Amino acid sequence: MADGASQALQMSRDELRRAYRRMKTIRMFEERVEKEFAAGNIPGFAHVYIGQEASGVGVCHDLTDEDYIGSTHRGHGHCIAKGCDVKGMMLEIMGKAGGLCHGKGGSMHIADLSKGMLGANAIVGGSPPIAVGAALTAKMRKNGRVSVAFSGDGASNQGTTFEAMNMAVVLKVPAIFVFENNGYGEHTAASYAVGAPSIAERARSFGLMADCVDGSDFFAVVDGMRRALDRARSEGLPYALETTCTRHLGHFVGDPQPYRTPDELAAARAVDPIKNFRARVTDVKLLDLAELDGIDAEIAAEIEDAAQAALAAPFPDLSTLETDVYSRY
């Protein structure tokens, strides 16, 4: 929506810097994750968010630490967008004691309740019902908070996701369902697995307002979210926002992607939210290249620092294996 974009372009330079910093932090964080993964420093598997930065950062742009988000297996970007500490994240992803979850969670279970981040979720469709619960808390407390459930196109088909939308409509809670449609659920295209012509339209038929925006355009996402927030914060009602993105890389780090032709991959990578953003803000001379490059350098240092700290950090003490199962038992 051109309207929205121009509106967003009236952001303060500070806001723009923060947005850029977050997007670029995600990009560099994920690139480092890939590198450390290849080096054998990250156990298990990891799903990076590269190519989708504008979606997560745009969605979280007008949220505060008091608002809630529920995330997915591809959650690093959401964490950073919501303000989680990147060092704590990197430690967690390496399974180290000092990680955000003391090494017990890992890439697919990062949470930070102090930032309103209710957890990545390794179960596809796991977060939407939980996010409705957080929205219910906000409604009960009448504190104006909202709760965002991130889902992918694949997760948009899961029964729990549909149930959550209906529940949010019935209970009239300020839940915002964000569907990041990156065209794939693992190795299967959304065009195959989503039987509906449109995820947003399908959501709308549940009785909520719904919208689809270009998820590689930070400003379009912010604009869409402002409509959602308006409905959620002032009317206490749910909303669905589809953000179309492209997955620059494989489903997981190391996915050889034989199911995507080089042409498709090149086209997917050509849609780059960070390049987009840089072009837009420099075009209108709100930020200049030198400033952006300066931010890049700062982020590079921060990521390097986080990675070094994580590499050097100890694994959890074995005595913690059986702690924190319960509050009391």
Next chain:
Amino acid sequence: MADGASQALQMSRDELRRAYRRMKTIRMFEERVEKEFAAGNIPGFAHVYIGQEASGVGVCHDLTDEDYIGSTHRGHGHCIAKGCDVKGMMLEIMGKAGGLCHGKGGSMHIADLSKGMLGANAIVGGSPPIAVGAALTAKMRKNGRVSVAFSGDGASNQGTTFEAMNMAVVLKVPAIFVFENNGYGEHTAASYAVGAPSIAERARSFGLMADCVDGSDFFAVVDGMRRALDRARSEGLPYALETTCTRHLGHFVGDPQPYRTPDELAAARAVDPIKNFRARVTDVKLLDLAELDGIDAEIAAEIEDAAQAALAAPFPDLSTLETDVYSRY
């Protein structure tokens, strides 16, 4: 649809007689169930189909024994509409050895695979995925069969039901999702629990053709099903049909219904598919009252016979407790 109704009114007298017989059999069967329940002859609980006869009978009118249906906790009507033996049903509902399931199933688990009846289902939302499986078998075998999943308005919200619709669209199978909207899921109104403005519209947004018909009008239901069958049999594609009905009685036999005013109940009962049918076919002089009354008398005798047989029948032998868990173990 006036069109459809007039088309349906071109049915043969034999067809009309069969339809009437089925609807009236359901009515009398259920009335007997209520009576035997009150007398303590039916263990557990029972959900009767009174008021919804035109829906089940209309849906099954153009199905054969080779087509499949999956049913619900309120399944007696579906069974009779699909041709199950009423004596076998009555025995089953009383838990007797000679019942359709040898007394192991009961009211909520009646099945008769020889009639394509894949089972009542005591789990709300249990049947739709199973019906998709039967539709897949039909597709694989290329035998032109279709598979119908009955659900209520309450079940229309269950995640499994949504998943099943999407699966049917993706796999392109001849599954027909019938939503019998009787206005209530237990003691909660559909107007509250279905967040969507319309069950049919919500289904349509999944990428299937969908329609809503007056479920108390047998001819409207047949007409709707003919459109569904056309799509399913000739194109092999799914369809959703909402049939609006009224629940004349409580959720279960014995439900005191404090949540419905006498006025509402009276209005609900005034919508009577069997009275409707009698009026329609006698108006146009296709069947006359004497003939219909004659059928009634035959059915009354049949139900009496079934009930007496069921009352007199033995419970299963205790030695059957552990049989038929497996084919082989």
Next chain:
Amino acid sequence: MPKKSYRQAINEAIRQEMRRDPNVIVLGEDVAGGQGSSGGPGKVGSVFGVLAGLYDEFGADRVLDTPITESAIIGTAGGAAMTGLRPIAEIMFADFVGVCFDQIYNQAAKFRYMFGGRAKTPLVIRTTIGAGFRAGAQHSQTLHPLFTMVPGLKVVMPANAYDAKGLMIEAIRDDDPVVFLESKLLYDSDGEVPDEPYRVPFGEANVLREGKDVTVIGTGFMVARAAQVAAELAKSGIQCEVIDPRTTSPFDEDTLIESVQKTGRLVVVDESPPRCGLAADISSIVAEKAFKALKAPIRKVTCPHTPVPFAPNLEDEYMPNPRRIEAAIREVLAA
């Protein structure tokens, strides 16, 4: 002390806690009932009547009727719990757990551990268990093993009205997810229940009867059956020690082991299928930790490895019944 039913006892516990703490809410199908109907909401109070009157007292904000979507019910409750409410979610029959198990076992139960101890999930899941209700294979199961198995859950099985109230209050005040299993066949059973709030702690078994010959342990509805058989056998001089663990997780091993150390014999009466059930669990604890004291094989009295049959005579045979319990006790005494 005033006599109240098991149903009333639970109602009273929830009502008192809702008065005490505005964060306590109730949600589920027809927990109020009648939403959107001509007669208006609040007329049902959950299908077994356990929540009668709560809507009238606390209103729609705290007694929330939901659609028939159990994953969303538990997920909503879990998310609300993590963010500061203390929800009591109802799953009408434990059998329905199959449509929402993920939100129980992978989500609510694991939040705390996965998040390194940084989450608190004060959630109570109330549900009903037990055969004998003539409700068929999908409405009659006794699924406590399914929950007991799950690290992160606490599992409560009140066997009488007094415990029902005290354990419910304890469950609501507990900061972890608690599965509260109500025996349908006990709803109408009466007991002395104080009017004021009180707590029955988790992990402390109730020794109903002391005895030196054999230890008989059972849960939920089976406690009464075990006690009944024990009373009968006492007439012929057989002294059973009857134990009700009250909660299966945490489980009071000490009381059981002490008892077996005295009696040397154990019969476990458990209404659930025989494989990987609670009977096996309890048996294995004793076979590991009180082996030396054992004078006879440990007998399990469970349901057979079959779904719950509908026919009343089959169902009665399916459940552990006094005849089978007595036979098992006599067997271990003879061994």
Next chain:
Amino acid sequence: MPKKSYRQAINEAIRQEMRRDPNVIVLGEDVAGGQGSSGGPGKVGSVFGVLAGLYDEFGADRVLDTPITESAIIGTAGGAAMTGLRPIAEIMFADFVGVCFDQIYNQAAKFRYMFGGRAKTPLVIRTTIGAGFRAGAQHSQTLHPLFTMVPGLKVVMPANAYDAKGLMIEAIRDDDPVVFLESKLLYDSDGEVPDEPYRVPFGEANVLREGKDVTVIGTGFMVARAAQVAAELAKSGIQCEVIDPRTTSPFDEDTLIESVQKTGRLVVVDESPPRCGLAADISSIVAEKAFKALKAPIRKVTCPHTPVPFAPNLEDEYMPNPRRIEAAIREVLAA
């Protein structure tokens, strides 16, 4: 005999059965892979590569990619099985059972009994189990007790490539719902696997090693660990009898009891949490049926009562490991 991996063995079994019987189909997420993509379908063959090449041979009609909706996957498979097909449904990780458990335990597993023996449900549910994969709390569970508990299900846990092929063929030809649990950590393990089809019957344990001092029983990935410890202990003259039941339901009680009758001692090694697990189940069978033969407490070596931790060192400690297995064996020998 040719050497093949566990992964290949399963692939070969399915391929051969699909050639033999046109009713056998495969469905699940990315079982072909690439549907709707620019590169086209068939490039994945399930995320662990177990189904590689099947799409190319059998096409989209028999190798069906599905949306990420496990209830619909299992329900579709169950409905197809009841109406004449022989589906093999894949649930990528057993952990995901929470979103589809109803269709497994209340539907497919109960059809036959609820319908009075008039239904047949030849369904195979393939899924993966096991920690040690560094995948965290929701992708690492070993849930065989959850399935073993359910009347109507058969539960298969192949511990080597030879069994994997023979048990898969048996599972496909079986007329009941079978849950086939593949150990992720075994996929790359090699074994001698005949080219031609063969069946390994259910309910027949494999005695890997005979010994007179102590019986050690384990399942899936734990079989190798138990055998490894036994081999080690043999050097110091301790003779373990190592048993792999191959299927937990049906369970070969006879072989186990006979062994315990000989050794008088039992250690159960089971990768799943300790409460209501298979270790408890097996222990209780012996405590009931071979009590007289027992010379020592029955030791269970299981995971602790915690979710699976992510940190590699914690996860290694979480799993039953050789150190803990050896300690348990030495303990029962000393008792």
